[in-house]
Structures are given as C-alpha cells and as structure tokens.
Amino acid sequence: MVGLGALGSAAAWQLASRGHSVVGLEQFELGHARGASHDTSRILRHSYHTPAYVRLTQEAYDDWARLESESAESLVTVVGGLDLFPPDCAISPVDYVGSLREVGIAFEELDTDEIRRRWPAFDPPAGTLGLYQERGAIVPAARGTAAMQRLAIGAGATLLGSTPVTRVIDHGSHVVVEAGSTSYTCLGVVVAADAWTNRVLAGLGVEIPLSVTLEQPTYFAPPDAAAFTDIPLWIWMDEPSYYGFPCYGEPTVKAAQDCGGPVVDPDDRTSEPDQEMLDRLANFMGSLLPGTGPVVRSLRCQYTLTPDRDFVLAPVPGHPAVVVGLGSAHGFKFAPTFGRVLTDLVTTGETSSDVSAFGFDRPGLTDPAFEANWMV
Numbered sequence: 001m002v003g004l005g006a007l008g009s010a011a012a013w014q015l016a017s018r019g020h021s022v023v024g025l026e027q028f029e030l031g032h033a034r035g036a037s038h039d040t041s042r043i044l045r046h047s048y049h050t051p052a053y054v055r056l057t058q059e060a061y062d063d064w065a066r067l068e069s070e071s072a073e074s075l076v077t078v079v080g081g082l083d084l085f086p087p088d089c090a091i092s093p094v095d096y097v098g099s100l101r102e103v104g105i106a107f108e109e110l111d112t113d114e115i116r117r118r119w120p121a122f123d124p125p126a127g128t129l130g131l132y133q134e135r136g137a138i139v140p141a142a143r144g145t146a147a148m149q150r151l152a153i154g155a156g157a158t159l160l161g162s163t164p165v166t167r168v169i170d171h172g173s174h175v176v177v178e179a180g181s182t183s184y185t186c187l188g189v190v191v192a193a194d195a196w197t198n199r200v201l202a203g204l205g206v207e208i209p210l211s212v213t214l215e216q217p218t219y220f221a222p223p224d225a226a227a228f229t230d231i232p233l234w235i236w237m238d239e240p241s242y243y244g245f246p247c248y249g250e251p252t253v254k255a256a257q258d259c260g261g262p263v264v265d266p267d268d269r270t271s272e273p274d275q276e277m278l279d280r281l282a283n284f285m286g287s288l289l290p291g292t293g294p295v296v297r298s299l300r301c302q303y304t305l306t307p308d309r310d311f312v313l314a315p316v317p318g319h320p321a322v323v324v325g326l327g328s329a330h331g332f333k334f335a336p337t338f339g340r341v342l343t344d345l346v347t348t349g350e351t352s353s354d355v356s357a358f359g360f361d362r363p364g365l366t367d368p369a370f371e372a373n374w375m376v
C-alpha cells in the first residue's frame with residue numbers, strides 16, 4: 001500500500017481482512033492534515049448524474065454498513081440530502097432525476113415554497129428546484145479513516161507513518177517498493193497517493209492528467225443553531241457550486257465552494273485561509289442560508305481532479321500488479337467500496353463492481369484535447 005488516507009486505509013483493511021500480508025506506507029504521520037481525508041464531515045448520497053454512479057452508491061451504503069458493523073462504531077448519520085437547482089443552472093437536474101429513477105431510488109422534487117416551508121433556514125431564489133433524497137448522509141472523514149486503519153492493524157496489517165515511498169519497480173513476477181534505503185518486495189501494490197499519484201508512478205510510463213486544487217471548508221456559528229440541526233445536507237448545482245451541512249457534532253454549520261480553490265503543488269502550498277474565498281462563500285451563505293452567522297474557522301484540503309472528474313480504479317497499463325485508486329475529489333463516500341474493489345483488482349485482476357468507466361483508457365485521461373469538466 002502506498003498512501004494511508006481514506007482509500008489506502010480502506011484497501012489495507014480489506015486486504016488484511018482477506019488474509020493477505022499487508023504493509024501500508026504513508027509519507028506523513030497517520031491522520032495528518034496535508035491530504036484529503038482529514039477534518040469532520042463528508043457527504044454520502046445516492047443522487048448522481050449517471051445510473052452507474054447511482055448503482056455504485058448503493059454499494060457504498062452497504063460497505064459503510066459493513067464498516068460500522070466491523071468497527072462497532074456509528075459512522076453514517078442520515079440527515080437527508082437536498083440538491084438545489086436554481087433557474088438556468090450549470091448542472092442539469094435531468095441527468096440526476098433520470099438516473100435516480102432508472103435505478104429505482106425514491107426522491108422528491110420540491111418547489112421553492114415547499115423548500116422554505118420544510119426548512120425555513122433556506123431562502124432559495126424563486127424557481128429553484130429541490131431534489132430531496134431521504135438517505136443523504138454524513139460520514140466522518142478523519143474518524144472513518146482512523147476506523148479503517150484500526151481494523152487493518154487488527155487484521156494483521158503493518159501501517160507505517162513518516163515513510164515516503166520513493167520508487168515503485170515492477171519486475172513482472174514481483175514488485176519492489178522503495179522507501180528511502182528500505183525495499184519491500186511484494187506480489188502487488190495499491191497506489192492510493194491522490195495528489196502525489198504521478199510522483200509515485202514515475203518510472204512506470206504513465207502520467208495521469210491531474211489537477212490539484214486547494215479548497216477551503218469554513219465553519220459558521222448560527223445564532224439560532226436549533227434552526228440548522230434539522231436541515232438536510234445540500235449542494236448548490238450551479239457554477240460556482242457550493243455545498244454544506246447541518247450542525248454535526250458541534251453547533252456550527254460547515255460549507256464550502258466545490259472546486260473553488262487555486263491549482264497548487266501539494267508539496268508547496270499554504271495551510272492559511274484565503275480571505276477572498278471566504279468572502280465569496282460568506283456572501284453566498286448570506287443569500288441562501290441568511291442565519292448562518294459569523295465565521296468560526298476555515299481550513300484547507302486538497303482536491304485531486306481528473307479532467308472528467310471520474311475516478312481511477314485500475315491497474316497501470318502494462319503493470320497488472322500495480323493498481324491505482326484515485327477518488328477525483330468525490331471519493332470519500334466510496335472509500336470502503338474502493339477498498340474492496342482495489343483488493344479485488346490487485347489480488348485477482350477483476351471485481352464484481354462496475355468500475356469499467358474508471359480505467360486508464362478513456363478520453364478524459366488519454367485525449368490531450370479533452371476539455372476538463374469538474375461540474376458534474
């Protein structure tokens with residue numbers, strides 16, 4: 001295993017629990033805040049733009065339930081999910097409605113008055129369509145990742161922090177993973193290095209066109225926190241796109257712009273909040289959720305994006321023993337599922353989950369003229 005964020009930790013858990021000998025190597029300390037799997041909340045939802053994604057979310061809910069059961073921890077907090085499509089929005093509701101319908105997931109379409117009636121904290125503009133799905137849920141980022149690490153260790157995995165992998169060499173019959181002066185020889189390796197994926201793969205003849213952006217979730221303290229405890233999590237389906245949560249574990253509400261941050265080098269970026277991003281978000285919150293209140297804190301977190309925003313879950317071409325897992329900045333909800341899939345792929349070369357869209361051979365990764373579209 002290279003990388004012990006959510007995806008690598010999930011794969012370590014799944015591999016070890018199937019009886020494989022596992023060493024997980026993480027360049028920073030376990031649980032660090034320089035990648036994508038720290039902090040409190042992530043969205044788990046059925047609503048997606050294609051039937052294949054919606055089907056995969058069904059597996060995600062099952063895999064989270066299994067993680068809850070094996071870890072004996074409550075991890076999934078169902079609060080309902082509300083996708084908000086303003087008039088002439090950049091993200092069409094047609095694909096979302098059609099995909100949920102095709103897979104047979106129940107949802108409601110709400111007009112502006114009904115949204116305001118159910119959750120008076122929201123003040124959407126006239127003509128906004130609300131797509132409400134009752135199973136929309138919050139899963140904990142750092143706590144969920146730690147739970148998978150604990151299960152991996154309990155099943156016999158060795159997880160090492162502060163151990164940067166410097167090279168992966170595929171010898172055909174086996175793979176050598178070098179971490180400084182120490183070499184690990186193994187039958188297969190899962191690379192779950194997110195923003196650093198191409199650095200780990202250097203030497204294997206592949207480069208994924210990735211963009212790393214520095215995002216900024218912000219916590220607000222609503223004076224009337226009770227008004228924000230029973231609201232659903234929400235996504236603003238326009239460009240710019242925003243999302244947010246009800247109160248979760250503390251009397252604050254978290255919100256952020258999706259893909260709102262600058263492109264950065266993950267090894268040379270700030271951890272300080274950006275005032276302009278904060279002002280943009282606060283301005284938006286003032287119009288959609290006017291009682292959000294003052295800012296409590298902001299933090300930074302990296303998005304690692306493919307041009308089509310689809311995942312990478314596949315062996316490196318020509319290197320079947322080196323399997324890549326990359327969540328393209330919406331992968332946390334699928335972490336337990338990806339752990340299972342990556343384990344399938346690295347041990348048998350196949351999986352029962354439909355990950356056919358997430359290979360290396362698609363236009364989004366191979367066509368230099370492919371126009372990036374992150375608003376899906």
Ligand SMILES: Cc1cc2nc3c(=O)[nH]c(=O)nc-3n(C[C@H](O)[C@H](O)[C@H](O)COP(=O)(O)OP(=O)(O)OC[C@H]3O[C@@H](n4cnc5c(N)ncnc54)[C@H](O)[C@@H]3O)c2cc1C
Pocket residue numbers: 002003004005006007008009025026027028034035036037038041042043044163164165166192193194195196197200215216217256301302303325326327328329330331332333334
């Ligand atoms: C602000 C924010 C909000 C998000 N919201 C959601 C959401 O609501 N729902 C959702 O599903 N997803 C969401 N995501 C996306 C999701 O969190 C990520 O897709 C997921 O956490 C990525 O996990 P990862 O393990 O691949 O990456 P990371 O957590 O970054 O882990 C990769 C690890 O690899 C390590 N590594 C890299 N190179 C090496 C090396 N050479 N040697 C050893 N270790 C190495 C890194 O140090 C790092 O720890 C969000 C992301 C962010 C940033």
